[in-house]
Amino acid sequence: MDFFLYLKARNWPVLAGYLLFIGMMAVGYFYNVTFVQLGLKDLGERVLALSPAAVARQMALLALFTCGVALMVGWRMQRHGWSIHLLRKLQLATGVVLMQTGLTAVAPQVSSPTQFFLWIVACSLALGVGVPATFSLTTDLIPVQDRGYAAALITAVAYFAAALFPGGWRIEPFSRAMLLILVPGTLGLGTIVALAMSGRTFVAQWVGELAKSHQRARFANGRFLRGSAGRIDRRYLGFLLLMFGIFFIDSLGFLRIIDTPILVDGAWQAVQQTPRLMIAITHVVAALVAGVLYSYLNERHLFYWIFGLFALTHLSYTFHVWLLPQTTSTALGMPMLYATAVSLYTVVNFSLWADFSTPRTIAMNTAVGVALSGWTATFLSTALALRWQTGGMPLAEHLRLVQALALLFLLGMLWMKIRPLRGTWMEADEQG
Amino acid sequence: MNKDNLILKYLWLLVFALLAGCEDGLVSGTLVFEGTHQFGSETALLGDVLVQAGTAEFAAGSTVAGSVYVVGGELVLNGIIAGDLVVLDGKVSLGPQAVVNGDLRLGGAGTVQLAETAIVQGETITSLALPQTQAESTGWDGTVRWLVGALLLAALGGLWARYRPQPLGHVADAATAHWLAAGALGLLALLVLPILLVMMAFTVVLLPLVLVLGLAIFLVLGLGIIALGTRLGEWLWVWRKRPYAPGWPTFFSMLLLLGLFTLPWLGNGLFLGTAVLLFGAVLLSRFGTRRYVPPPHLAQTEDLTTYARPNQ
Secondary structure, three states: OHHHHHHHOOOHHHHHHHHHHHHHHHHHHHHHHHHHHHHHHHHHHHHOOOOHHHHHHHHHHHHHHHHHHHHHHHHHHHHOOHHHOHHHHHHHHHHHHHHHHHHHHHHHHOOOHHHHHHHHHHHHHHHHHHHHHHHOOHHHHOOHHHHHHHHHHHHHHHHHHHHHOOOOOOHHHHHHHHHHHHHHHHHHHHHHHHHHHHOOOHHHHHHHHHHOHHHOOOOOOOOOOOOOOOOOOHHHHHHHHHHHHHHHHHHHHHHHHOOOHHHHOOOOOOOOHHHHHHHHHHHHHHHHHHHHHHHHOOHHHHHHHHHHHHHHHHHHHHHHHHHOOOOOOOOOHHHHHHHHHHHHHHHHHHHHOHHHOOOOOHHHHHHHHHHHHHHHHHHHHHHHHHHHHHOOOOHHHHHHHHHHHHHHHHHHHHHHHHOOOOOOHHHHHHHO | OOHHHHHHHHHHHHHHHHHHOOOOOOOOEEEEOOOEEEEOOOOEEOOEEEEOOOEEEEOOOOEEOOOEEEEEEEEEEOOEEOOOEEEEEEEEEEOOOOEEOOOEEEOOOOEEEEOOOOEEOOOEEOOOOOOOOOOOOOHHHHHHHHHHHHHHHHHHHHHHHHHOHHHHHHHHHHHHHOHHHHHHHHHHHHHHHHHHHHHHHHOOOOHHHHHHHHHHHHHHHHHHHHHHHHHHHHHHHHHHOOOOOOHHHHHHHHHHHHHHHOOOOHHHHHHHHHHHHHHHHHHHOOOOOOOOOOOHHHOOOOOHHHOOOOOO
8 A cells, every 4th residue: 555655755745635635525425425415305305395206306407417517627627737737626626615515504594496496506516516626636646556445435434424424314404514514624625725825835835746746657647547548438438337337226226215214214214323333334344345455356346246236235125125015124234235335336436537547637537437427327317216106116126127237237247258249348458 | 932943933934935935826925924914704815824923813714725834923713724734933822613624733932722623634743843952062072073173174285285286375375465355355255145145045046056155155265274274384384494395284284273263262253354364365366276466556666765755
């Protein structure tokens, strides 16, 4: 691990860079998974009394807007050379955090569908700018060798906090708790940026040193670059498809699971602390395992695990719904399997796009990767889940279809491993 | 409730669940898990009935085409059971109009009350419980048994190391030089595999595969322990500055390793940790067929100037 060698060499600026990146991304991701995704649902359904279908439409809208904004910002960042301009990226990130602080503060005051719509559009804007601006910091702050470990820590912290959050997924406690983190975060990041811009402080010197990191071999080019100069190529698109599949499967299944009290009341929304603590610990362990495996294994192996785990988890849920349709599940095996799969793919998502990029292409590549796989998949899966639900599809059938989809991806990957088609991204990967 | 009955109860539950995993039309059955369920005189259940908890009440005239298994809860019967009535636990009341065409099988802690006019056509069998645990083996018996097992495994390890050392070397290299990756992979695999096996068992069709996979896990761990024994033997022999030949060192170090696993408290933890590490090492080396080589980006240089600040 490079971290320990930087520690041995007493390179404090780089070590502080690790801390800045992991802290910022962990808070950002916690904000995304709790406040935006779960808080939005509560705000729409409970506070504004909108139908679940209407809220799902708004969530899909959020995903679509975010996707569009992220692509646009990523493209502009690459075009104007901001990808290799650390201070500019920090300025953008500060703007995003400031905007999110404001949105968090006003969220409990949202009282009409129009305000709700505007709030969502503003959230999309912040997220859309935030994705390329923050993900592209990877190339300045985290050496290639340690990206898996950094992603593991981000995932572990964000999910541990999210699983243990005691507020019952309501917007008011979310808002209060998030402000406690966001206000100092905004002030801290704002101070760093202001001091860095002033040019004479030790912070400016620190940021100046970090800004040159991307020129060093240990930071610059991602581990999956093989002669493509970091441009989007066939291999990149292959992994984009796989990540799309993962996000789609996760979202399609989880949207229905969180609407089913027998499946969440004994787990993610349990009144007792123990089940949530077990899920939180599982997230941490799985994230750390994923961080190590991301570094040591061929990237495809983690995808086998992820698709396999999703298939297995949904099979377990299908059995539960089938055998005990009225009984709240208190067995933690299923949510723990789910948590494992989610942690694995989150770690991959935090590292993969940077590892397909050079410092110049990272903003665009991460924007395309996160926007097209994450947000588009969320948008489409939300729409599909809504259609299935309103069409009266039984829960067991819904879960079985999600399971089948996960198996399809897994078998597809295995098939291509056994018989790689000539000229495909898998064959390129094998030869690489 | 004694341990045997508990095992038997869950065995029945598993059997029933396995049958329930079949397609509609092949097998049908009724499970009672909670609450009170009343089956009226018109009821005609096609398959078996399992009462796990709650209460099932069958009115006069109701029929069950299969057998009824009571593993908990309460059964109040006034109807007709075409098959057997098996009572492992819980309470059973056979009312005046109850008819059991098969046998009445009793075992464990269940209680049965029969009305005078209730009819059991078959036999009443009371020896359903599993055989009682055999008398505890004495300390010497246990030690001798362990010693024989350990000697056999160590001998196998010694022979393997003597004639086919390469796969063992690959596994041992992965376990020692890349312990972090091996541990992570082993942890993930050993967390997920047991759940996978249970889920596969539920499908019934995959039961043979479950047995094969279970055996495979056992063999993987065996391979891992032999590989670690070989490496431990190498280290010990190097330390003793004796000429190295892999057979005997592996034999003795495996005995040492297996002995360590029997230590109270420490032994269990040691075994668990070793199992996780070795399982991952076997997978990393693809069952010993390949030497694990980490990706090139993990290469490090010992030259600290690479990591130092530019002005230092």
